[in-house]
Every structure is written in structure tokens, then in C-alpha cells.
Amino acid sequence: MRLAVIHDTRKPDLPSRELLEAIKNKGLTPVFLRISGLSTSIDRHGKVTVFYGKHKLTEVDGAIVRSIGATTSVEQYVRRLTLLRELEREGTVVMNPVDGMIKARDKYGALSSLSKAGLRVPETLVTEDIGLAYDFAVKFGKAVIKPLIGSRGYGSVLVDNPEIAFRIFKTLASFNQVIYVQEYVEKRSYDLRVFVVDGGVLASIQRFITKPGEWRTNVAQGGKAKAYNPPEEVKEMAIKACEVLGLWYAGVDIAETDEKGYVIFEVNAAPDWQGLAEATGARPAEAITEALVKRCKR
Template identity: 45%
Template sequence: MIIRLAVIHESEKVTKASKQLLLEIKNRNHSAYYIRISKLNAEITEKGIEFTYSGKKVDIDGGLIRNLGFISTTEQFIKRLDVLRELERSGVVLMNRPDSMLLARDKFASLMRMRRAGIPVPNTALVEDPFEVMRLVERWGEVVIKPVVGSLGLGSVKVSDPDIAFRVAKAILSVNQPVYVQKYVRKPDRDIRVIVIGDRVLGSIYRISKSGWKTNIAQGATAQVLIPDAELEEISLKSVRVLGLDYAGIDIIEDVENGGYKIIEVNAAPLWDGFEAATNINPAKYIAAHLIEKIRR
């Protein structure tokens, strides 16, 4: 049976990860489509709820949601989420599920969910008062201020001076954004990225910083294969289950002062260039296979 699958993204130019996913779908002799979320619509008609893409009826069995695009208004966000939720209710199997993806995208909400489940995470706060940010720096010493929704390490700053923290917070609050503050955890010049698909750890890598404290591959870090120990596998699998995800990239640090691991965030649509280069494993192959398996159940 030929299964009709879509990779859902917003980029006008198809990204490398999306290309790999489309290729893996085609390699399995299924139909592959690239759908921009801004052009995907739901219509209420006499027949019920119908879906269109650039004026044509959408008829797919499953979809891989990679990105909701740049969201400039609450209304735009609601429209895109409403369409995906209704698409799922209609019987289309989506990975990751829209609500789980939304939870993972919200760094603070996902950390609170994991903390309640007993998963180790750093001390974190989300505030709307620059004086509160000053108090957090005075209490925690060194902190990282980062976007509550973001990726690739962009926009994150490390601060130990309460006055500088106040100025950074004022700048963020001036554009009506809350301030996401995380206690800086002393770690080696590296972090860990674990890729989980389904109920298995596909692999893990160290992301080693060439200079500074940021360890994102997009910020110039290099990747090295890591054989995960039992604790690393356990917290990675548990975090994916707790957030209701089918696959994810988990960012983890080693706490050199207190020992053990701490999860920094869980990415529901991870990039994998560094992982693939270090491990010679293409996650797209396993992600496509997992979605097809879910549809066939």
C-alpha cells in the first residue's frame, strides 16, 4: 500500500533535513509532499472539515511537522495550530503531535513538566520584572538569559553582574517578551546531544566548544561520538515520554560541581548535521520508518 506523507515546514527553500526526510519516504516507495504551513488551510463546509493547500484538496495519511515558521502575531499562531490539530483529529498521523511539539517548544513549560517527573534540570525562572532578574543573579551568581522560544544558541547571554542583567532584562521586556533566566551550571567545554526515536536511543554525541561556553554546532562546536551510559539513556527516554514526543534531540550537560546530568532542553524538530557527521547515522531514515510504522498499526 502506498502511503501519502508530507513534510510540513514553512521555509520557501526546502531545508537539508526536510530533503533527507522526503528522500527517505520516496526510497520506501511512498508518496512524499512538501507543505508550507502558511499555505495549509482548514475549511468548514456542508460535508464537514476539509483541508486545502494552495487551493488544492489535501489528502495525506501522515505528516512530519518540522517547523511552524516565523510567528509574528497570536492570530497567526492560532491559525496554524488549529489547522494541525484538526488535521490530526481527522485521522492524519502527525509526528511530532502538535500539542507535544508546542510543549517542547516552550522551554519553561517543558522544564516544569520534566522537573515534576523527577528529571534533573537547572534552576530556571521566567519573569517580567528586571529587578527580579537582578535578585536571581544575586542569588544564583552566574546565569544564562535566553529566549523562551528559540534555537541554535542564538540570543543567549551569560551574565554574573546584576546591573548588566538588569540592562539585558530591560531590553527584552521593552519588546514585551518575558525574561527566561537559568542558573549557569559549571560543565566541561562540551554538552551532550542525544537523539531518541520511538522507545530507543539512536545515538549520542559530545558537542565540544572551540571557544567560549556555547556548544551548539551552529555556533562552531565540533561533534564527537559518545557511547551513552545507563543514566543518560534513562533520562533521555523518560524526557521524551514525559513530553509525549515520538522523536527528539535532547540537550544535556554534565554538572561538574554536583555530579550527574541535567537536561537543558528537548528539541522536537532537531537538526542533525553534527550528529550525522560524527556517527554516520542519518536520523531521517529512522524517523520516516517510525512514522510509517505508526500509520500501519
């Protein structure tokens, strides 16, 4: 069985390397594929061919998609998703499934689906209307402005002054960027990262803020991970969130609040796991590979 790891960089990053290693350790054949190097064509008989570089890509039973590119143009984004769909249609089991990946990547869309399924999320607005965004910032006093598509805490800003928020909204709008803004959730000095694989919780951590003035808990922003066994309620929330979005594995970010109980910030369809693995001893790469193999055998 050949299993691929798909990423946008030339060389595999650490999670990708661990996945390749896990695939090899299972006695299977690992392949690293750079997403920009994959192409698809339709011939005169309507037959679809997937290429890697100039060669036909054949017999890839499953693929774990770690990244479809951090800074893509709209056309690249559309093409890359279509490419993954072609792989799916041609019989490769793609993990996470493309539909789930798309749903999770749009952070507002994902929260809306979670909220409809009865899971609590922050009050959130997505708009291109500066006035509406300003009213939202005034209403909440403290608001978080985030990239609609983003990760590791980068580019998220906490504002407690509506006039500063207004300047940010105006700047975003002038660059044709959408405005994605949330109420600031009064969480504790930590939040929870629940790592779900195949409908179960593999491991969880509390992520503590360590830098003065910091409000984000991401490990990439200095957050410190501590192993944690969350209450059943939290585990169920995280598992349900993955079900709702159609994800076979994910990192679910959850705040613990006094006022509102547990609140989901986001669901990561290709989460990093180094901090979590070090703190808990969990081996996400093995678990993810196993979940994929199981589905390839169906």
C-alpha cells in the same frame, strides 16, 4: 502511502530534503508542504476541509512537522497549531504529535514537566517582573538569559554582572518580551546531545566548544560533534524526557556536571541532525520515517 514534510520555508531545508528522500526510498510518496500554504475551513454541514493553496489536501497519511515558523505572530502561531490539530483530527498521523510539540516549544513549561517527573534541570525563572529577575541574577552571579522559544543557541546570553542583566531584563520588558533566565550550569567543555527516536536512542554525540570565550555547544555556534556512547543513566533520562513531553523523536541536550550529575537543558522537538549524522553515521531521516510509517499502519 503519502507522507508529508511540513516546513515554513518555500524550499525544503536539508533535514526536510533528507526526509523526503527517505520517504521516497521506502517506495512511498513524499509531499513537501509549506505551513503558510495550508488552510482549513468549516462548511455549512460542519465538515472540515484542509487546503493546500486552492486545492483540497487529501490522503496524507502522515506528516513530519519540521517547523511551524521561526518568526510568527501570536495569531499565526495559534492558527498553525490549530491547523495541525485539524490534520490530526482528520486522520493524518502528525509527528511530532501537536501536544508534544507545544509542550517542548515552551522551554520553561517543558523543564517544569521534566522536573516534576524527577529529571534534573537548571534552576530557572520565567517572569515579566524585572525586580524578581534581578534578584535571581544576583543570587546566581552567573546567569543565562535565553529566548523562551528559540534554537541553535541564537539569542542566548551569559551574564556575570547583575547590572548588565538588569539592563537586558529592562529592555526585554519594555518590548513586552518575557524574561527566561537560568543559573549557569558549570558543565565540562562539552555537553551531550542524545537523539531519541521511537523510545530508543538512535545516536549520541558530545558537542565540544571550540571558540575561545564561547559557552554554548550548539553546532550552529561552532560546536564540534564527536560520537559518544553515553552511560545507561543518560540514555534513560533522554528516553524518559521524550515520554514525559509526548515526543516520538527529539534531540535532548544534557550537561554533565561535577556537582549535580546530569542536567537537561532542553528537548528539541524538531532537532537538526547534520553534525550528529556526520559524527556517528546515524541516519535520522530513515529512523524518523520508519517510526512514522509504523504509526500510520495502526
